[in-house]
Amino acid sequence: MPRAPHFMPLLLLLLLLSLSHTQTAFPQDPLPLLTSDLQGTSPLSWFRGLEDDAVVAELGLDFQRFLTLNRTLLVAARDHVFSFDLQAQEEGEGLVPNKYLTWRSQDMENCAVRGKLTDECHNYIRVLVPWDSQTLLACGTNSFSPVCRSYGITSLKQEGEELSGQARCPFDATQSNVAIFAEGSLYSATAADFQASDAVVYRSLGPQPPLRSAKYDSKWLREPHFVHALEHGDHVYFFFREVSVEDARLGRVQFSRVARVCKRDMGGSPRALDRHWTSFLKLRLNCSVPGDSTFYFDVLQALTGPVDLYGRPALFGVFTTQTNSIPGSAVCAFYLDDIERGFEGKFKEQRSLDGPWLPVLTLPLPTRLPDLPDDVLTFIKAHPLLDPAVPPAAHQPLLTLTSRALLTQLAVDGRAGPYSNTTVLFLGSNDGMVLKVLPPGGPSGRREPILLEEINAYSPSRCSGKRAAQTERRVIGLELDTEGHRLFVAFSGCIIYLPLSRCAQHGACQRSCLASQDPYCGWHSSRGCVDIRGPGGTDVDPAGNQESTEHSDCQASLALTWSLSPALLGPGPSPETPSPPCDAHPRPQSSTLGAHTQGVRRDLPPASASLSVPIPLLLACAAAAFALGASVSGLLVSCACRRGYRGRALKRVDVEKPQLPPKPPLVSPSSQPAAAILTFKGSCARVSNGALEARALKGQEHGRISKDRTPPSLRVPHLQPSWTLRVSRGPSPPRVYLLTVFPPVLERGVGGEKLAPSVSQLFGGNRRTPTPPSLSQAALTRPSGLPP
Known part of the structure; x- marks a missing residue:
């Protein structure tokens, strides 16, 4: 029996290792337990804008942002801010604003002269933040000349004079911005010029001096898209995505960032960072699937405020892949203490023009204290990036989706259920779907997320406008009202609300x-x-x-x-x-x-069941199948080659000396001159050329060998002892002769058409070989009277 290939144990070991590491396979998309289509809900459940507004009838609502203050929901849109009493909505009055303010641009004609479309010259309310408990700050694009106003929260009436909106509000409604008040000062992040080439993080309107980020410095900000701002402790955090500077060799790759500034920062000296931040630092947010080759979701789309996750405050974010990559989305959570710990890391720098960005190892490193010397300020200006990146909670995403539309928004309820200890994710996508998801963990210790419900919330008949259909279906806002047990979903053209269950x-x-x-x-x-x-x-x-x-x-x-x-x-x-x-x-x-x-x-699939085969397991099975198939094929080919010589002549002459038995048998003298020699060696018998065999047997008494009748060589594999074999020679079809084989080795002469030597001449005369059978008999027979 042939031996197994030496690499088979290695393949079996690889198979076992792949089975033991199936949990590292790329996570699969969960299937929804319930799918719903809410396109035909009650007219009271949606809001498109003022019915008598001709611009709304043509363009739709043009939603900008949500703001919830106590039991009041404020909606910023084009030329308007609407106020909804959530208590009244809960009592069944539907989505009807109890008050609103109108703020239209007075400079639309000049805006059109500057080459802008009429639709772009409206006043889009991009900033809506509470200044204090009684006052609201609102800023609008105002025909590409941003301005700000203060309004009473309850009355929505203007208070005071207008303020410049530069560096507080973007010029264009398509540009990103965030803003938040902290200790009486406004912290804003947006584009500070008409061309959106000067991205800025800015402090103003407070008792402390105004400060901004470095101007036109790609190490600080490089084409950022701001997503969220958060006050925590002594710092204000800004979350955004930007074109990476440390991986410029890969092209225009976007990375997700978190930057922070100190609320007590007073700026630098007249020689370095004058009226600029001295505490501006930033980190990369790492949302990725771990493995031998890490798969990254680098593009931050949305972020929530702090929500408890496994007993620790965390921020939940929606991330997507690069625009030129395989489309996919993920939800990652980041603990606040992990983010704070990340800002204690090392500075990164590029030591050569095309070299990689590495941690700074030279000592002493500057300490982060006020009143820093000029050389330290210069170092800080050149090194805003820190290392390493902030890892996600549990070191992996809470949810990944690769076979659905891209996620765009999220809202998180961290106190769901009868005991207020369950976390529920509400996710919006760019095709108008809303997903309700249970993340891993929780009271039951789930290992996989559960997609509880998939809702088609977009209604073309109520939310359509002048924008492209794909843009209109995109969910651009989610606001959770847990007390009212509902979710507000914002599209560009309308707002709807859904019950949470x-x-x-x-x-x-x-x-x-x-x-x-x-x-x-x-x-x-x-x-x-x-x-x-x-x-x-x-x-x-x-x-x-x-x-x-x-x-x-x-x-x-x-x-x-x-x-x-x-x-x-x-x-x-x-x-x-x-x-x-x-x-x-x-x-x-x-x-x-x-x-x-x-x-x-739909029924819930078993939590432990995998809906796909992991890639390592597939590779191991393929390698094992290949090796096994190669081994079997080799054995079959070997047997076929050994049998392939039967019935055909070989031009090559075999001069190998046959193996002789201890007592070589003699050919009967009365037999005809031999024409060939049959050699049995191991499990293979061979009829070889008589002339050459004569030289090989020279000096031994094996009978006379005729040189004029030399049959071709013939190999017959796997002869069994005490069995009869027919051997042929001559033209096709060949003529067949009888031979009887006995162990251990037998050499017999074949000659003429009538040759039947006795076994006694070979083995001492105690047995005899029967007369050769006719040519019509089977090719391999067992003669009677022979031992088994």
Whole structure:
């Protein structure tokens, strides 16, 4: 039996290692448990703008940003700021503003003269932040001449004079900006000029001196897109994405950053960093899937404020891949203490023009204290980037999506469920979808995220405007109202609100209610599946909310088609909506535009089941299959080659000396002159050229060999002892002769057409070979009378 290849143990070891590391495979997209289409919801659930506004009728709302103050929702849009009383909305009045302010640009004609389109010359309210508990600061583009005003929060009436909006508000509505008040000063980040070439982080309107970032310095800011601003401790943090300077060899690659400045920063000296930040530092945010080759989601799209994650305050962000890369999105969380610890890292620098950026190792490094000397200020100006990057919580994304549309926005509820200990993610995408997701971890210790619901929230009939359809469908704002149990979703042309859950669809099915795993749904013994709104919400039965399979009133794999009527948009279950039968399995209906909402509920796949084969396992299996196939093929080819010599002549003459037995048998003298020699060596018999064999057997008494009748060489593999073999020679078809083979080695002469030597001449006369059979017999037979 052939031996196994020496590399087979290595392949088996590789297979075992791949099986033990399947958890490092790229995570797969979760499947939604419920899909919903809310295009036909009640007219009270959406807002497009003022009905009598001709510009709104043509362009839509042109939403800019949300701001929630107490129980008031403020919406900044084009030429308007709308105020919604959330308490009134909760009581069923729909999305109707209780007050609004109108602020139109007075310079639209000059804007058009400068080559801008009329649609771009409106006043887009880009800054809307509370100055104090009574005053609101609003800044608008004002036909590419930004200005700011202060308004009363409750009255929305202007207070005081207008202020310049330069370095506080962008010139163009398409440019990014963030702003926040901290200790009486406004910290803003935006473009400070008409061409958007001067990106700035700016402090103003406070008791401290105005400061800004270095002008036209790509080491500080290089084409940034600002996303979020946050006050924490003694610092103000800015989150943005920008074109990387440390990986310029890769082209225009974008990296996500967090920069911070100290609130007590007083600026530099007249010789270095005069009226500039001396505390400006920045770090890279690392949102990536770990592995042998790290896969990065580098482009920051949205960020939330601090939310508790596993008992620690964290920031949740949506990240996407590069524009020229494979499309994909991820949700990463970053602990605040990890971000603070990152700013204690080492400075990075580029030591040569084309060299890599490396940590600074020269000592002493400058300390970060006020009243620094000029050489330290010069060093700080040249080294704003720190190392290393901030890692994500759990060192991996909470969710990755590669087969869906790109994510654009998110809102996080960190106190969901009856015990306020569950985190729920609400994600918006660029195709108008809203996803409700349970991240890994939580009270149940989940290892994989669960996509609870996928909602098609965009309605073309109500949200369409003059912009491109793809831009209109993009979710550009999400605002969570946990007290009102709803989510506000903003598109460019309209705003809608959705209930956080649709528990009434489960009706009287306790198993369906619990299998949904929705933290906003709970079981009530008399009311069925009801909404849970935190500790002060609907009471549920603790015993009835334990996941159990003891209830037989519902099928475990329930496929439910339901219609979401306007009554379900309010809190709690609707008494007018009939509950679907628990044992019914109607065929799922496709979602269409209409007066009602279509949805399909799917069962939850097992949390531990993998929906795909990991790449290392595939590679190991392919290598093992290749090696096994090569080994088997080699054996088959070897056997085929050994048998391939049967029945055909070989031109090459074999001069190998045959192996002789200890007592070579003699050919019967009465036999005809031999024409060939049959040699049995190991498991192979060979009939070879008689003339050459004569020289090989010279000096031995093996009978006479004829040189005029020399058959061709023939190899016959795997002869068994005590079996009969027919050997042929001559023209085709060949003539066949009989030979009988005995162990251990036999050399027989073949000559003439009648040759039947006795076995006694070979083995002492105690046995005889029968007369040769006719030519019509089988090629390999076992003669009678021979030992087995």
